[in-house]
Amino acid sequence: MSRLIVISNRVSRPGPSGNQGGLAVALAEALRESRGLWVGWSGDVTDNFTGQIGFHEDDGVRTATIDLEEQDVDEYYNGYANRTLWPLFHFRIDLAEYARDFEGGYNRVNRRFAECISPLIESDDVVWIHDYHMIPLGQMLRDRGFGGRMGYFLHIPWPPTRLLVSLPHHANLVRTLFAYDVIGFQTEEWLESFRHYVERELGGTVDGDRVTLGDRTIEAIACPIGVNARHFADAATSDDARAMYGQMRASLQDRALIVGVDRLDYSKGLEERFNGYARFLKDHPEHHRHVVLTQVAPPSREDVGSYQQIRATLDALAGRINGEYSDVDWTPIRYVNHGYPRDRLAGIYRAARVGLVTPLRDGMNLVAKEYVAAQDPEDPGVLILSRFAGAAMQLTDALLINPYSPEEMSDAIHRALAMPLDERQRRWRAMMDSVEQQDIGWWRRRFTSRLNGEDAPVGKDEFSATET
Numbered sequence: 001m002s003r004l005i006v007i008s009n010r011v012s013r014p015g016p017s018g019n020q021g022g023l024a025v026a027l028a029e030a031l032r033e034s035r036g037l038w039v040g041w042s043g044d045v046t047d048n049f050t051g052q053i054g055f056h057e058d059d060g061v062r063t064a065t066i067d068l069e070e071q072d073v074d075e076y077y078n079g080y081a082n083r084t085l086w087p088l089f090h091f092r093i094d095l096a097e098y099a100r101d102f103e104g105g106y107n108r109v110n111r112r113f114a115e116c117i118s119p120l121i122e123s124d125d126v127v128w129i130h131d132y133h134m135i136p137l138g139q140m141l142r143d144r145g146f147g148g149r150m151g152y153f154l155h156i157p158w159p160p161t162r163l164l165v166s167l168p169h170h171a172n173l174v175r176t177l178f179a180y181d182v183i184g185f186q187t188e189e190w191l192e193s194f195r196h197y198v199e200r201e202l203g204g205t206v207d208g209d210r211v212t213l214g215d216r217t218i219e220a221i222a223c224p225i226g227v228n229a230r231h232f233a234d235a236a237t238s239d240d241a242r243a244m245y246g247q248m249r250a251s252l253q254d255r256a257l258i259v260g261v262d263r264l265d266y267s268k269g270l271e272e273r274f275n276g277y278a279r280f281l282k283d284h285p286e287h288h289r290h291v292v293l294t295q296v297a298p299p300s301r302e303d304v305g306s307y308q309q310i311r312a313t314l315d316a317l318a319g320r321i322n323g324e325y326s327d328v329d330w331t332p333i334r335y336v337n338h339g340y341p342r343d344r345l346a347g348i349y350r351a352a353r354v355g356l357v358t359p360l361r362d363g364m365n366l367v368a369k370e371y372v373a374a375q376d377p378e379d380p381g382v383l384i385l386s387r388f389a390g391a392a393m394q395l396t397d398a399l400l401i402n403p404y405s406p407e408e409m410s411d412a413i414h415r416a417l418a419m420p421l422d423e424r425q426r427r428w429r430a431m432m433d434s435v436e437q438q439d440i441g442w443w444r445r446r447f448t449s450r451l452n453g454e455d456a457p458v459g460k461d462e463f464s465a466t467e468t
């Protein structure tokens with residue numbers, strides 16, 4: 001078995017069980033099996049970049065991390081990654097900032113990674129690079145002599161061609177993807193946009209999964225990421241989750257809980273969600289005092305102006321809605337700006353009659369799948385899901401809505417609260433089948449089997465956009 005080298009901006013070292021993301025758990029399994037290595041930014045800042053690598057081994061998983069300079073973090077992470085590519089790839093060209101310093105810093109940091117990582121890679125290793133922070137890294141590793149198999153997975157949407165062409169030097173960036181052997185997208189829609197760009201802008205050709213540009217042919221596939229469904233189902237009845245569930249139910253008394261759990265990010269549609277909920281309160285006075293929206297929203301990317309702005313907007317909006325509708329013994333929105341460990345989240349999900357997942361655009365959205373996995377099969381809650389989340393391609397039995405429409409959101413909340421048990425069970429069962437079959441392990445195996453040059457697995461668990 002070839003050694004797997006995973007490279008991503010964030011590296012997660014194994015920690016207490018239940019508190020690690022599904023991605024970290026799935027990659028850890030593959031890294032353990034192949035005695036591989038996970039490489040990325042340490043999250044720390046150093047005065048002068050030395051290229052020194054910090055090696056660790058936890059629970060059989062080896063990691064290698066690199067410190068960056070403050071200017072690197074400003075231009076690469078806060079700059080090109082999160083002020084330029086993130087908004088553009090989430091269809092927000094109004095928020096995208098195009099600055100030469102950002103692009104320069106992004107390329108410099110990718111080169112720094114390439115320089116540090118190249119000596120660690122052996123010719124028969126298999127390399128898997130993740131996400132928009134590191135698009136050109138594969139090309140830079142090739143330039144330094146790596147000739148082995150290399151894959152890339154994009155966790156966020158791929159924008160339509162007409163938006164992508166607003167990025168200065170877009171063609172140079174996209175061409176670097178042809179250094180990989182396999183590239184993966186979360187959905188057929190993002191894959192289709194990528195193919196369209198290659199044909200229209202670069203003059204490349206598409207033949208099924210194969211995309212050719214000049215003398216390079218790569219495989220481009222849709223490979224939706226999943227969650228650790230079994231873990232969430234078990235976690236939902238763990239001691240931590242039960243304690244959280246009990247605490248929530250006691251504080252709610254008999255009120256129905258609607259829950260949202262999102263990083264505080266403009267792409268998650270929180271402003272539109274609060275407005276949709278306010279519309280529901282206006283349309284349905286009969287629900288007053290009988291329902292509570294709990295929105296968990298840990299702050300994210302706090303050095304970026306658009307994130308500071310959305311936080312201020314939401315503070316004001318939650319205050320305004322609560323001011324308008326609260327009573328001395330009822331607050332319609334509980335707005336919480338800190339995160340919870342996953343085991344406790346499982347209890348929160350299970351206590352909620354409605355999961356409200358309404359991003360304006362999202363690569364996948366794991367919260368939607370976790371909410372489904374954590375439900376009580378005998379008495380499951382209802383998922384309200386944005387049509388514009390990658391997860392909507394698989395979770396077609398959710399109540400799918402347009403998050404920009406407060407009326408649709410209001411109607412969906414009303415319908416979810418009134419939904420009879422048999423319909424809730426039927427919808428949940430269909431969603432749970434998908435979440436269980438196409439879980440995080442399925443995603444990892446599907447991608448790495450392509451990367452290893454094996455034929456894609458065929459059969460009932462093979463992904464197709466229309467199958468689920």
Ligand SMILES: O=P(O)(O)OC[C@H]1O[C@H](O[C@H]2O[C@H](CO)[C@@H](O)[C@H](O)[C@H]2O)[C@H](O)[C@@H](O)[C@@H]1O
Pocket residue numbers: 010131155156225300301362363364365366
């Ligand atoms: O690392 P941060 O800047 O704190 O951001 C957290 C992660 O956000 C993005 O997540 C994406 O990947 C998820 C898993 O595939 C997907 O479900 C979600 O829709 C995406 O937004 C980002 O792509 C990650 O790199 C970040 O670590």
Ligand SMILES: O=c1ccn([C@@H]2O[C@H](COP(=O)(O)OP(=O)(O)O)[C@@H](O)[C@H]2O)c(=O)[nH]1
Pocket residue numbers: 021022261262263296298338339340341342345364365366367368370
């Ligand atoms: O308080 C929190 C809020 C979120 N999450 C986790 O953060 C991830 C968010 O992933 P998602 O794909 O929904 O969105 P992203 O933040 O990656 O864009 C999920 O696994 C959540 O369980 C968490 O552990 N604690």
